[in-house]
Amino acid sequence: xxxxxxxxxxxxxxxxxLSVYKKAEQFVKREKIEDADVEISRYEEARxxxxxxxxxxxxxxxxxxxxxxxxIFEAHQMMVExxxxxxxxxxxxxxxxxxxxxxxxxxxxxxxxxxLEMDDEYFRGRAADVKDISERVINVLMGxxxxxxxxxxxxxxxxDDLAPSETVQMDKDKILSFVTVHGSANSHTSILxxxxxxxxxxxxxxxxxDEMDGREAIVDGFExxxxxxxxxxxLAEKQKIVEKEQEKKELLEQLRxxxxxxxxxxxxxxxxxxxxxxxxxxxxxxxxxxxxxxRSEFIYLGSETYPTEDEQFAIYKQVAxxxxxxxxxxxxxxxxxxxxxxxxxxxxxxxxxxGLRAIRICLTRPEVFKTQLKAIxxxxxxxxxxxxxxxxxxxxxxxRIKEIVxxxxxELDSLSVPYDKEIELGIMIETPAAVMIAExxxxxxxxxxxxxxxxxxxxxxxxxxxxSLDEFYDPHHPAILRMLKMIVDAAxxxxxxxGICGELGSDLSLTKEFLAxxxxxxxxxxxRILPLxxxxxxxxxxxxxxxxxxx
Ligand code: PEP
Ligand code: MG
Numbered sequence: 001x002x003x004x005x006x007x008x009x010x011x012x013x014x015x016x017x018l019s020v021y022k023k024a025e026q027f028v029k030r031e032k033i034e035d036a037d038v039e040i041s042r043y044e045e046a047r048x049x050x051x052x053x054x055x056x057x058x059x060x061x062x063x064x065x066x067x068x069x070x071x072i073f074e075a076h077q078m079m080v081e082x083x084x085x086x087x088x089x090x091x092x093x094x095x096x097x098x099x100x101x102x103x104x105x106x107x108x109x110x111x112x113x114x115x116l117e118m119d120d121e122y123f124r125g126r127a128a129d130v131k132d133i134s135e136r137v138i139n140v141l142m143g144x145x146x147x148x149x150x151x152x153x154x155x156x157x158x159x160d161d162l163a164p165s166e167t168v169q170m171d172k173d174k175i176l177s178f179v180t181v182h183g184s185a186n187s188h189t190s191i192l193x194x195x196x197x198x199x200x201x202x203x204x205x206x207x208x209x210d211e212m213d214g215r216e217a218i219v220d221g222f223e224x225x226x227x228x229x230x231x232x233x234x235l236a237e238k239q240k241i242v243e244k245e246q247e248k249k250e251l252l253e254q255l256r257x258x259x260x261x262x263x264x265x266x267x268x269x270x271x272x273x274x275x276x277x278x279x280x281x282x283x284x285x286x287x288x289x290x291x292x293x294x295r296s297e298f299i300y301l302g303s304e305t306y307p308t309e310d311e312q313f314a315i316y317k318q319v320a321x322x323x324x325x326x327x328x329x330x331x332x333x334x335x336x337x338x339x340x341x342x343x344x345x346x347x348x349x350x351x352x353x354x355g356l357r358a359i360r361i362c363l364t365r366p367e368v369f370k371t372q373l374k375a376i377x378x379x380x381x382x383x384x385x386x387x388x389x390x391x392x393x394x395x396x397x398x399x400r401i402k403e404i405v406x407x408x409x410x411e412l413d414s415l416s417v418p419y420d421k422e423i424e425l426g427i428m429i430e431t432p433a434a435v436m437i438a439e440x441x442x443x444x445x446x447x448x449x450x451x452x453x454x455x456x457x458x459x460x461x462x463x464x465x466x467x468s469l470d471e472f473y474d475p476h477h478p479a480i481l482r483m484l485k486m487i488v489d490a491a492x493x494x495x496x497x498x499g500i501c502g503e504l505g506s507d508l509s510l511t512k513e514f515l516a517x518x519x520x521x522x523x524x525x526x527x528r529i530l531p532l533x534x535x536x537x538x539x540x541x542x543x544x545x546x547x548x549x550x551x
Pocket of ligand 1: 293295334430450451452453454455501502503
């Protein structure tokens with residue numbers, strides 16, 4: 001038995017086989033060949049395999065997101081078999097007598113540049129598709145997997161680090177736990193683990209070798225340890241913990257259907273954070289009162305090109321209908337920093353967390369923003385949707401956003417498309433600037449939701465992605481707690497309601513404090529709702545305030 005240690009980011013114990021996550025890597029070399037015909041038939045075979053892979057992806061996507069969401073894979077199949085593309089590759093192979101990998105890479109680059117130079121936005125968008133299909137064919141030629149989990153049974157995923165664009169493509173039913181060598185406690189991999197309520201360990205010194213793949217292991221998310229090839233005694237001990245955890249879960253189950261009300265009668269809404277429609281099952285299972293944060297950017301990260309209005313509409317409508325009249329707060333695109341999608345072609349930045357991200361992208365690319373707003377507004381006719389804007393720093397921004405929303409509404413009116421005319425608009429408070437001007441901002445919107453993950457990062461000047469700063473990243477810092485009080489007071493003064501949707505909202509050691517501050521809502525990972533309900537029910541706010549000398 002070998003024990004590896006790291007930092008636990010979600011408690012629980014998982015027992016299963018390790019699966020070392022391999023990233024697709026391509027180092028295409030230009031190599032001279034002897035026989036062009038042999039090389040061309042290698043290329044032909046690789047094309048056929050790529051088309052088959054895309055068919056598998058198409059079938060999977062049809063089941064998961066419906067036909068319109070799957071169309072992209074059909075389009076990719078056609079691009080792999082495009083006559084001009086094939087002619088160019090074969091010509092390079094014959095005239096330069098070079099390997100197929102190189103010829104595909106060259107052609108891919110040339111076609112990509114050609115698309116990027118076109119005036120039509122649609123064709124410019126195809127540049128990312130060309131890159132994607134060329135990489136796929138090269139992967140096949142080089143015998144490199146496309147990245148991801150290859151096992152058919154649920155596994156413990158072991159990786160160096162995982163980008164949001166990688167986790168979004170994983171089959172969540174196959175993941176028992178995450179163990180990463182790098183990554184920070186506030187990264188989106190940690191957030192995903194919390195959403196899925198599975199144990200996760202980061203900063204773990206486990207080797208990512210082939211011989212680790214498939215070995216039996218235990219991940220203990222209480223101790224932050226991974227036991228590889230556990231002995232019988234350890235296995236029995238950990239199995240007992242799994243059973244105890246199960247019992248605890250069953251006890252919490254009894255809180256389903258109960259109200260979130262303190263002993264002295266103060267109510268609070270407990271909502272769930274989600275990243276995509278697959279999380280909806282967890283939302284219902286954990287009895288959330290609504291969705292307080294739908295991280296819509298995951299739709300963009302899971303896509304190979306800009307998701308269309310109809311594709312987005314189908315997703316938002318599904319969420320609104322599933323929640324059956326309960327509130328669904330959709331946060332508009334929060335891309336940039338750690339959440340990168342190639343087709344946005346964002347500039348390389350020195351300080352991406354302080355760069356072109358979130359609302360800044362939406363305001364500089366109004367067409368992308370309007371497409372999303374139209375999709376959300378159309379879906380608002382099918383349930384109770386609110387819209388929330390991330391990374392706000394000024395009243396002027398909010399006014400510009402409201403003008404754009406009004407423009408989109410007018411467009412829908414002119415087409416007699418139904419939508420919720422009273423739709424609530426809210427903003428995330430996640431920059432110190434927004435805290436300082438919260439009173440003015442509150443007059444402009446219906447609600448605030450505090451993004452404590454970014455608010456902590458920007459207030460303490462600590463990159464939330466930087467693992468070596470985890471010991472300094474302190475969301476309990478008095479500066480943050482005082483800001484939280486300022487925010488809720490300003491919201492109420494300006495006639496808005498206030499919630500918290502950052503990770504701090506589920507911190508049970510602060511539940512009493514948040515109730516005493518007067519927060520109206522906490523939005524947390526679905527698995528945190530019932531423990532939070534238990535804490536609310538056990539709280540007496542006036543007694544707590546007396547104890548703390550707050551009144
Ligand atoms: C936050 O910053 O607290 C938040 C909820 O948004 P995200 O974690 O997606 O940046
Ligand atoms: Mg944020």
